[in-house]
Amino acid sequence: MRHTRTSLTRRTALMAATATAALTLAACGNDSDSGSSGHDGHSASSSSSASSSAGGHNEQDMAFAQGMIPHHQQALEMAKLAADRASSAKVKDLASRIEKAQDPEIQTMNGWLKSWGKDMSSSMPGMDHSSDSGMPGMTNGKDMGHLEKMSGTGFDTMFLTMMIDHHKGAVDMATTEKNKGEYGPATSMAGDIVKAQTAEITEMNKLLGKN
Missing domain, CATH: 1.20.1260.10 (Ferritin, core subunit, four-helix bundle)
Incomplete structure (x- = not known):
């Protein structure tokens, strides 16, 4: 009985850790994508603005x-x-x-x-x-x-x-x-x-x- 409880506890802890890791990776991925998108958008805007300024x-x-x-x-x-x-x-x-x-x-x-x-x-x-x-x-x-x-x-x-x-x-x-x-x-x-x-x-x- 004690062995069963121990296995169950370990399994629950492992699942929790896995879920936490997945959430962390997803969050990092979202931050990276967001930052990349924001940077690209800013660069495009700056490039367009600079081009307009130089050519106007x-x-x-x-x-x-x-x-x-x-x-x-x-x-x-x-x-x-x-x-x-x-x-x-x-x-x-x-x-x-x-x-x-x-x-x-x-x-x-x-x-x-x-x-x-x-x-x-x-x-x-x-x-x-x-x-x-x-x-x-x-x-x-x-x-x-x-x-x-x-x-x-x-x-x-x-x-x-x-x-x-x-x-x-x-x-x-x-x-x-x-x-x-x-x-x-x-x-x-x-x-x-x-x-x-x-x-x-x-x-x-x-x-x-x-x-």
């Missing part, structure tokens, strides 16, 4: 790229003239730095417009960047022609004076993009333009003896 752009972003490309192109035209017309080594160095900074930005902005399905050739009026397009700081064709005929110290003075106005226009355009743009890379570039060209304006004023 508004009319201001497009206007910024469409306007800044020809603006930069004119700056490059002016900068290239300095190579064999400027007399000051500092002016030549400045012009070289302008080329190195702005040419890659043109390529980048062209890439944005392409991805947005925009055609630069018909994006806006006044695309002849050697003329007065109405954009801030743009030099008209007459002044560009005059600059092309200059050399020596006369070129240096005219180049610096025109480029200061040109840079101020770019800073105005970039500031608008910083305040109203939505596309992260564009607002970031705008911030870089404001910082770099503001510093160059100070540099050019010093070369003209204004600071």
Whole structure:
């Protein structure tokens, strides 16, 4: 009788332990599944949000790229003239730095417009960047022609004076993009333009003896 009771007790204890272990494993499995599902769901949401943030752009972003490309192109035209017309080594160095900074930005902005399905050739009026397009700081064709005929110290003075106005226009355009743009890379570039060209304006004023 005692042996029977002992066997029964052991069997009951074993069943209880087995049930407890099963419940524990099930609970762990549920926690794992829940955590995995929650993590995957969060990742998908974050990925979607990040994608939307990176790809989202508004009319201001497009206007910024469409306007800044020809603006930069004119700056490059002016900068290239300095190579064999400027007399000051500092002016030549400045012009070289302008080329190195702005040419890659043109390529980048062209890439944005392409991805947005925009055609630069018909994006806006006044695309002849050697003329007065109405954009801030743009030099008209007459002044560009005059600059092309200059050399020596006369070129240096005219180049610096025109480029200061040109840079101020770019800073105005970039500031608008910083305040109203939505596309992260564009607002970031705008911030870089404001910082770099503001510093160059100070540099050019010093070369003209204004600071």
